[in-house]
Each structure stands twice: as C-alpha cells, then as structure tokens.
Amino acid sequence: MSGLYCIPKLHQIEEYLAISEKYQMGFEYNDFFQPSVLDDETETNRLIETYLATGRDCSNDTLHGAFFDICIDSIDSRIFQASDFRVHQSMDIAKRMGLRAVVFHTNYIVNFRLKSYLETWLSRNERYWKGILLEYPGQEIYLENMFDDSPGLLQELAGRMADVPRFFVCLDTAHAMISGSPLAPWLEGLKPYTAHVHINDNDGKEDLHLPVGRGVFPWGEYDAWIRSFAHKPSVLIEVRDCKDLRESIAYMERHALYPFG
Numbered sequence: 461m462s463g464l465y466c467i468p469k470l471h472q473i474e475e476y477l478a479i480s481e482k483y484q485m486g487f488e489y490n491d492f493f494q495p496s497v498l499d500d501e502t503e504t505n506r507l508i509e510t511y512l513a514t515g516r517d518c519s520n521d522t523l524h525g526a527f528f529d530i531c532i533d534s535i536d537s538r539i540f541q542a543s544d545f546r547v548h549q550s551m552d553i554a555k556r557m558g559l560r561a562v563v564f565h566t567n568y569i570v571n572f573r574l575k576s577y578l579e580t581w582l583s584r585n586e587r588y589w590k591g592i593l594l595e596y597p598g599q600e601i602y603l604e605n606m607f608d609d610s611p612g613l614l615q616e617l618a619g620r621m622a623d624v625p626r627f628f629v630c631l632d633t634a635h636a637m638i639s640g641s642p643l644a645p646w647l648e649g650l651k652p653y654t655a656h657v658h659i660n661d662n663d664g665k666e667d668l669h670l671p672v673g674r675g676v677f678p679w680g681e682y683d684a685w686i687r688s689f690a691h692k693p694s695v696l697i698e699v700r701d702c703k704d705l706r707e708s709i710a711y712m713e714r715h716a717l718y719p720f721g
Contacts, residue, residue, distance in 0.1 A: 462719045465522065465696040470510060472702050477514060479705065487511075487521045488563070488696050495528060498549050508557060519558050522656065522696075525550030527565040527606070533584035544588075551596045561600035561656065563630050570609045578613060586620050593626050602630035602656045610641045611649040618653035628655035632698075634662050634669070637677055647685045657686070658698045660708075671704040672697065673711030686718045695719075 462484040468476040470491075479485060491497060491507050498504065511518070526546035534540045547564065554562045568581050589601055605614055614629060621627045631654045636646035659682070661675030662668040668675065686692065695718070697708045713720045 463692055463694050464719060465694055466705050467696070467698065468511075469701065470507070473510075473514065475702050477516065479702070479709075480516070483709065486694065487516075487518065488698075489521065489523045489557075489559075492550065492553050493524050493526050493528070495526075498526060498546065504553070508553065512557060519560060521557070521559045522561045522563060522602070522694075523550065523554045523557070523559050525554075525562045525564045527567065530565065530567050532588045533568070533581045535580070547592065551592060551599060554599050555596055559599065561602055563602045563604050563656065565604050565606040566608055566614055567606060568608070568613060570607050581613065582617055582620065585617055589621065589627055590624060593624065600626040600628060600655070602628050604630035604632050604658065605635050605639075605646075605650075606632070608635070609639050611636070611646045615649045615653070618650065622653065629653040630656040630658060631693075632658040633682060634658070634660050634667055634677065634698075638662060638665060638667060643678065643681065647681070651685070651689070655693050657693050657695045659695060660698045669698060669700050669704075671699050671711065672708035672717070673715070674707070679715065679717055683717045692718075 464483055465486040465488045466476060466479065467490045468487045476487070480487065489511065492504070497507065526549065530543045530546055531539055532543045532547060534543065550562050550564070569577070589603070593601060603614065603617070605611070608614060618629050629650050631646065631650050637643055639646070659672060661670040661672055661677045664676045673679065686695070697705055699705055699708055
C-alpha cells in the first residue's frame, strides 16, 4: 500500500474505487459519524452492506467515529452514557466491517486550565480507551486533535498510553495549523505516538478542507517531517469530493510530497 487514504462517497463509488486501485489507497468511512445515520438502523445496515458489496479488501480501512458532543470524560452520568453509546456504535460498525481502526476526537474544553479538570480528562480518557480496546481486540483507536489549542494534553495522554497496544494519535495537521500554536511542536511532540495523519489545506484561519496546495499550509515542512519516520503513518487526504482529491494527488505528485517522489 502507498499509505494514502481517501473518504469514499457512495454516489461516486466507482470513481473512488478506481482511484483507490490506482494509488493503492485505503478508505476512511465518514458516513457513520452522523447522528441521523446512527439513529437509523436500516440506513446504517444499507451503508455497511453497500460498502461491503464492492468486494474490496477493507481490512486496512478506517472509520471516523462519532464526535458530535461526545464527552466520555463527563462527570454527568447521562452525558457519559450517551457518549459511550455512540462510541460503541462506532466500534461495532468497524468490527462488523472488519476495519483496522476508528478515529475519535479529543473533545475537551479548550482554555479551561483548571488543573483538576485537566487531570480528570486525562484519567478518565486513559481508563475509558483502555476498556474499549479490551472490548474490541480487532481494532485500533486513533485519538485526533480537534479544537485543541496546543499538543500538550493529547501528548500527555499518549505518553500515558504508550505501552497500550493499538492506541495511537491521529494528527490532523490542518487543525494543528489553525490552533494558535506553532506547527513545529505539534509535529515533534506527537511524532512518537502518531500512526495516522489527516491532511488538507486552509487559509491559516479556518478548517476549510481545501485541496492540498490550494491554501497556505507549509507542505515542505510536512514532507520532511513524515519522511523522518522510521515507520510511516497512514495519511488521509481529507477533502470534500473526488475533484478535490484528484487535485490534491496531482499537487502531491508534482511537488514530490510523500509518498510520491
């Protein structure tokens, strides 16, 4: 495999299948984080069965888990129960499809610096994800930076979980770029724990999911960073449609960005 991933869309599935075959790309399924899908068992089953019917090997594919309002560190039992329910739905879908990993978000309250809150977030996340990994021995879990304003909290959790098999960081480089913190600490601080990366471009202010090369992201810095890994992480080109995916691939090929060149 090239190590590249894309987000398939069923209305263009033949085109995505062709791109996947040409570039040895995995799929990261984004259909299943929508509450409207998770609340509709018939639609969930239809999506799963349609993707499996393509006949492709999806054992290296990933799934973006539920993230809207998910708060597994909540001290409110009802909020925790709702969040836990959605996480289990995501994991059950990945297990049923035979996928290798599920991506979840950190989802903590940014700028809430109270020491007790941060320690609660760390301890509850550590305990929770260890339990989920025991329940689902066939899947990995990647925790992604979302609104995080610095890499410190995710880095601390990843360090505590470093000896836990199948728990890794998904570094979203665009989220890191617009976080308000310099990009370099994100790249270096989370590097020991990163197994999956999300890439796209933006204007330096908003998470626009532009094609690679359309914004102001420092792609040379990214390329040098990812080539320095002994074991390369997988890379999702996280853009909105097939046209933007093709534009991203063309830019990466033209500028010899990993895994091209």
